[in-house]
Amino acid sequence: MSAPNKSFDPVEVSTLAPVYLDQQVTAALDAIANASDLDELKAVRLLHTGDRSPLALANREIGALPPAAKAEAGKRMGQARGAVNQALEVKTAELEAKRDEQILLTETVDVTAVSELSLRGSRHPLTTIQEQITDVFLALGYELAEGPEIEAEWFNFDALNIAPNHPARTMQDTFFVEHEDSGLVLRTHTSPVQIRSMLNRELPIYVVCPGRVFRTDELDATHSPVFHQVEALVIDKGITMADLKGTLDHFAQTMFGAGIVTRLRPSYFPFTEPSAEVDLQCFACRGASVDNPSAPCRTCRSEGWIEWGGCGMVNPKVLVACGIDPDVYTGFAFGMGLERTLMFRHGITDMRDMVEGDIRFTRAFGLGG
Amino acid sequence: MRVPVSWLRDYVALPNEMSGRDVAALLLSVGFEVEGVETVGDVRGQLVVGRVQSIEELTEFKKPIRWCQVEVGQALGAAETPGIRGIVCGARNFSEGDLVVVALSGTTLPGDFTIATRETYGHISDGMLCSARELGLGDDHSGIIILDAGSAEVGADAFPILGLGDEVLEVAVTPDRGYALSLRGIAREAAIAAGVEFADPADQLADLPVATGDALQAASSDKAACDLLVLRTLANFDPSAPTPGFIKSRLAAVGVRSISLAVDVTNYVMFELGQPLHAFDADKISGAITARRANAGETLETLDHVSRTLDPDDLVIADDSGALSLAGTMGGSSSEISDTTTRIVIEAAHFDSVVVARMSRRHKLSSESSRRFERGVDRMIPPVASARAAQLLIEHGGATYAGTTAVETAPDAELIAFDPQLTARISGHTYENENIANILRSLGCELNDADSTWQVKAPSWRPDLSSPIDLVEEVIRIDGYDKVPTSLPTAPNGRGLTDAQKLRRRVGVFLAGRGLVEVRNYPFMGENELNDLSIASDDVRRNTVKLANPLSDEQPLMRSTLLPGLVSAVNRNTSRGFSDVPLFEIASVSFAVASSSEVPRPSVLAKPNQDEIAKLQALVPNQPTHIGAVITGAIQTSGWWGSSPAATWRDAIEIVLALATELGIQVQVQPSDVAPWHPGRCALIKSGDVVIGLAGELSPRVTAATGLPTRSVAFEINLDELMALANTTPAAPQIWTYPVAKEDIALVVANDIAVADLLACITEAAGELLEDVKLFDIYTGSPIPEGHQSLAFALRFRSSDRTLSADEVASARTAAVLAASNKFGAVLRG
Numbered sequence A: 001m002s003a004p005n006k007s008f009d010p011v012e013v014s015t016l017a018p019v020y021l022d023q024q025v026t027a028a029l030d031a032i033a034n035a036s037d038l039d040e041l042k043a044v045r046l047l048h049t050g051d052r053s054p055l056a057l058a059n060r061e062i063g064a065l066p067p068a069a070k071a072e073a074g075k076r077m078g079q080a081r082g083a084v085n086q087a088l089e090v091k092t093a094e095l096e097a098k099r100d101e102q103i104l105l106t107e108t109v110d111v112t113a114v115s116e117l118s119l120r121g122s123r124h125p126l127t128t129i130q131e132q133i134t135d136v137f138l139a140l141g142y143e144l145a146e147g148p149e150i151e152a153e154w155f156n157f158d159a160l161n162i163a164p165n166h167p168a169r170t171m172q173d174t175f176f177v178e179h180e181d182s183g184l185v186l187r188t189h190t191s192p193v194q195i196r197s198m199l200n201r202e203l204p205i206y207v208v209c210p211g212r213v214f215r216t217d218e219l220d221a222t223h224s225p226v227f228h229q230v231e232a233l234v235i236d237k238g239i240t241m242a243d244l245k246g247t248l249d250h251f252a253q254t255m256f257g258a259g260i261v262t263r264l265r266p267s268y269f270p271f272t273e274p275s276a277e278v279d280l281q282c283f284a285c286r287g288a289s290v291d292n293p294s295a296p297c298r299t300c301r302s303e304g305w306i307e308w309g310g311c312g313m314v315n316p317k318v319l320v321a322c323g324i325d326p327d328v329y330t331g332f333a334f335g336m337g338l339e340r341t342l343m344f345r346h347g348i349t350d351m352r353d354m355v356e357g358d359i360r361f362t363r364a365f366g367l368g369g
Numbered sequence B: 001m002r003v004p005v006s007w008l009r010d011y012v013a014l015p016n017e018m019s020g021r022d023v024a025a026l027l028l029s030v031g032f033e034v035e036g037v038e039t040v041g042d043v044r045g046q047l048v049v050g051r052v053q054s055i056e057e058l059t060e061f062k063k064p065i066r067w068c069q070v071e072v073g074q075a076l077g078a079a080e081t082p083g084i085r086g087i088v089c090g091a092r093n094f095s096e097g098d099l100v101v102v103a104l105s106g107t108t109l110p111g112d113f114t115i116a117t118r119e120t121y122g123h124i125s126d127g128m129l130c131s132a133r134e135l136g137l138g139d140d141h142s143g144i145i146i147l148d149a150g151s152a153e154v155g156a157d158a159f160p161i162l163g164l165g166d167e168v169l170e171v172a173v174t175p176d177r178g179y180a181l182s183l184r185g186i187a188r189e190a191a192i193a194a195g196v197e198f199a200d201p202a203d204q205l206a207d208l209p210v211a212t213g214d215a216l217q218a219a220s221s222d223k224a225a226c227d228l229l230v231l232r233t234l235a236n237f238d239p240s241a242p243t244p245g246f247i248k249s250r251l252a253a254v255g256v257r258s259i260s261l262a263v264d265v266t267n268y269v270m271f272e273l274g275q276p277l278h279a280f281d282a283d284k285i286s287g288a289i290t291a292r293r294a295n296a297g298e299t300l301e302t303l304d305h306v307s308r309t310l311d312p313d314d315l316v317i318a319d320d321s322g323a324l325s326l327a328g329t330m331g332g333s334s335s336e337i338s339d340t341t342t343r344i345v346i347e348a349a350h351f352d353s354v355v356v357a358r359m360s361r362r363h364k365l366s367s368e369s370s371r372r373f374e375r376g377v378d379r380m381i382p383p384v385a386s387a388r389a390a391q392l393l394i395e396h397g398g399a400t401y402a403g404t405t406a407v408e409t410a411p412d413a414e415l416i417a418f419d420p421q422l423t424a425r426i427s428g429h430t431y432e433n434e435n436i437a438n439i440l441r442s443l444g445c446e447l448n449d450a451d452s453t454w455q456v457k458a459p460s461w462r463p464d465l466s467s468p469i470d471l472v473e474e475v476i477r478i479d480g481y482d483k484v485p486t487s488l489p490t491a492p493n494g495r496g497l498t499d500a501q502k503l504r505r506r507v508g509v510f511l512a513g514r515g516l517v518e519v520r521n522y523p524f525m526g527e528n529e530l531n532d533l534s535i536a537s538d539d540v541r542r543n544t545v546k547l548a549n550p551l552s553d554e555q556p557l558m559r560s561t562l563l564p565g566l567v568s569a570v571n572r573n574t575s576r577g578f579s580d581v582p583l584f585e586i587a588s589v590s591f592a593v594a595s596s597s598e599v600p601r602p603s604v605l606a607k608p609n610q611d612e613i614a615k616l617q618a619l620v621p622n623q624p625t626h627i628g629a630v631i632t633g634a635i636q637t638s639g640w641w642g643s644s645p646a647a648t649w650r651d652a653i654e655i656v657l658a659l660a661t662e663l664g665i666q667v668q669v670q671p672s673d674v675a676p677w678h679p680g681r682c683a684l685i686k687s688g689d690v691v692i693g694l695a696g697e698l699s700p701r702v703t704a705a706t707g708l709p710t711r712s713v714a715f716e717i718n719l720d721e722l723m724a725l726a727n728t729t730p731a732a733p734q735i736w737t738y739p740v741a742k743e744d745i746a747l748v749v750a751n752d753i754a755v756a757d758l759l760a761c762i763t764e765a766a767g768e769l770l771e772d773v774k775l776f777d778i779y780t781g782s783p784i785p786e787g788h789q790s791l792a793f794a795l796r797f798r799s800s801d802r803t804l805s806a807d808e809v810a811s812a813r814t815a816a817v818l819a820a821s822n823k824f825g826a827v828l829r830g
């Protein structure tokens, strides 16, 4: 290294000559451009910008220049080193991107190889349909009413105008709790919840009651001794059969689609009068399959209507048994079988599928809700 | 109730073009569901009445064969033999001159069997002589049909004579409409629905001849149970007289077997008019015929050859010798009509519906007769029906009329005070008063509509019409339910689901989210299932509600635990080839209450008082809602990425703990040894003093007894208790942002120290700076002494208002270790 030039002698320093610097810069840029990976670039960086690099060595000579020449040389040096550093930066970024890309390539997996990792839990469709129906009526302002499955006969029969000698109260239909005069049965319908509601709730009453009920039928493809119903009960001033029909239509449309209507056929239930069977317009064919053999409908067996449930205006005798004045209040009630509803809604062909607890069946319905 | 359309047309002028399906639609519109429409005898072609002119016996064959010349009328005879057809026949029950039924060539019989002219037994047979079975008219194949002499013209169409081609409707009759269990009742409804004239068969009866002879005497000692008993006595009856064809074919169409003329006539009139009749052999009766209650210990052999011990509540028809029949339910053997009976007494009575219903139920005897009495029979029809039966026996059985006796209590003439405006109030539809009156009159009501409140007298055949609402229903029904408009009532502002109802949904979603699959099992179980679960005889789960009439004697109990159903469902799945089966159920269980000696039966004529309601409630067993789960195999899936271990006791317990956390409930876990769990792997889960439930691995004895895979796990918890404890509005936590300080400690303790206890101790001693503590390792083996284990805990400290100093953290850590050492002899491991 030259000694500091304090005498301001004009000294020629060959390594600071523009030509020399240009040569070094060119050499450095060539080397950078030729580096094929980050390791090579690291070596190039050391060779051309390290402490022992020609440019670094030349830089030290600036001090040897007379003050007047320092500025000029410093500027040249700065430009030279800047050019090299910038090229290095660009090349580094380029090679890093290339390297990263390479790594990602080696990490490629077969994304089609994924299958179920944890077993899928699910809820039973009989549970979720109860919730769906409940929600329809909650939205109308109804409340969810519940009652016990082992029920006093008085709630299940007497208060519903089913007298002690009514044919429905035989061992052929009803499970009795031992002993026969225990006064207890497995509820044969969800209607005792209506009685409990009328006895316990303030008027007016708007309730929906889904639940498990029991009849002494053997299990087969279309019957089960244990099944589910949903009932709705309304007791208010001025309630008419028109309200019953309108509510049924609303229910049908919410469950089965806009425009679906219901039809009432005269029937008999001890706890309602007038009483009716409720038919649902077929939501699959909307009646188009009737007398049309070229387009048969499996859902309604080409009848256009599906038997759905029973309904009626609450019998004044039932109101009286619950202490409600039939001259002031009227009401309606309706009920549907949920297994049946699920069967025609989802194309379930065998009641046993809903009973046996096969995981394949329930899993098909997911979390529901 | 099977209704032949041709019979219906006797009383209703239905348009000729109306098919069975049309009549079905008509009946449906007024509330009678028709479950099927059947055609009697599927015969197509020409079936005519023939007369056997001559019979030539052919004897050269293996069986005797007849070669017959049969007159079939000029128009239908063969070309070469005008008016005659030659027919080969294998039957032998006919003679020359008999009227027979001939199927001409080209006619197709049931079974798609077409008659052809063919050569057989050496002759050209040109048609066939038919038996009842060959025409689909029943099982009789003992010979060909022989028509009553003079009953038909030769060459006449045999279809109407045999009732062939008639359509029969299978009508479902609701239990309030006893009157519709007759052609008379259905015909009246059909006439109203069609808007045509109804000819009441009860009004079409000719007078009986003058009585000559001795009539049996009638009496009733229980006027409430039997308010009318009519006896008609007939003599000189020919017991060999055949039943006329029209009665036979109509009975066959309604599904009743022909037995003898006397019995067939009583059945025929019952279907025609709805009045059950009973025919006795008058010579087997001594003294008067009385309706009375049975004596205690009295016995009666009924027609089904069952000897029955009677109840003093039974109503019987009796003579001096004792009970003859169960009133309105079934006759007795001793007075049965036989093939030598010449004197007949016909009983037509009106019995109380409840009395018959109870008797029918008591003796498990449901007959055509009891079905009608239970549902209500026309109070005024017995004299008419018995006269009709007498006429038929006189006409077809050669009987003479000996006389009638009767005992009667006059019925109350009850009027219904009816405000016609009620119809609109119930239906939401307006009806003209004239329309209302017309409908009521068409049903047979008599009414006085002069005032705003009408006085209505219901017809005797409609005992179900007794209050204004009954009349309202009839008006809306006949006018048409489709006329009622639709509207939507406005409910008051609802409060939505209760907290408990919301939580129940959340629990189901939570468990399904953990990979469990919901099932809904039957609630029935048997002692055996409890035995298989090793449940002790004094366990509360043995305190079950038992059914009086279970479907299966194996399962007479209502479940007190959800586990038996879950076990069966898991086994069903494993038997179908699934090894990973995690099932849960949310359902109620029940525990018996001490049976009360007196069952409350409050009157239904007013609201029961609070005391009565309380007594009813006390009767009903406690039915808490449980959540149960049985898990076998893995909850995670195995695959090419590795295999997942089967769920263990830890999973069962952890799911319960996680559920409690989800519901904001602090719970504690205690080791327990309750069946069916493994005594060393059973956790009792409590919140304070409240027992939530049990979880863990099932004991090997239980898995062996139930057939579950070994190491299956289970839990069962009380959802009602969880709901009561749940915190539905948890307080938000304070989120401190000063740095966390982490410390790990490993404590060596004896094996019998429960981790939960140690954790509680550490948590308390470490003080308020402790943010969290977790067990992260359990180590046994050298250098840990025998009977001990090393438990490693990760502690996290944080302050709300400063960065903790090393000294503060160290002193909290030391306090925790010291407390564990003092309380449990824990030694800090190096």
Ligand SMILES: [Zn+2]
Pocket: A282, A283, A284, A285, A286, A287, A289, A297, A298, A299, A300, A301, A302, A303, A304
């Ligand atoms: Zn359809």
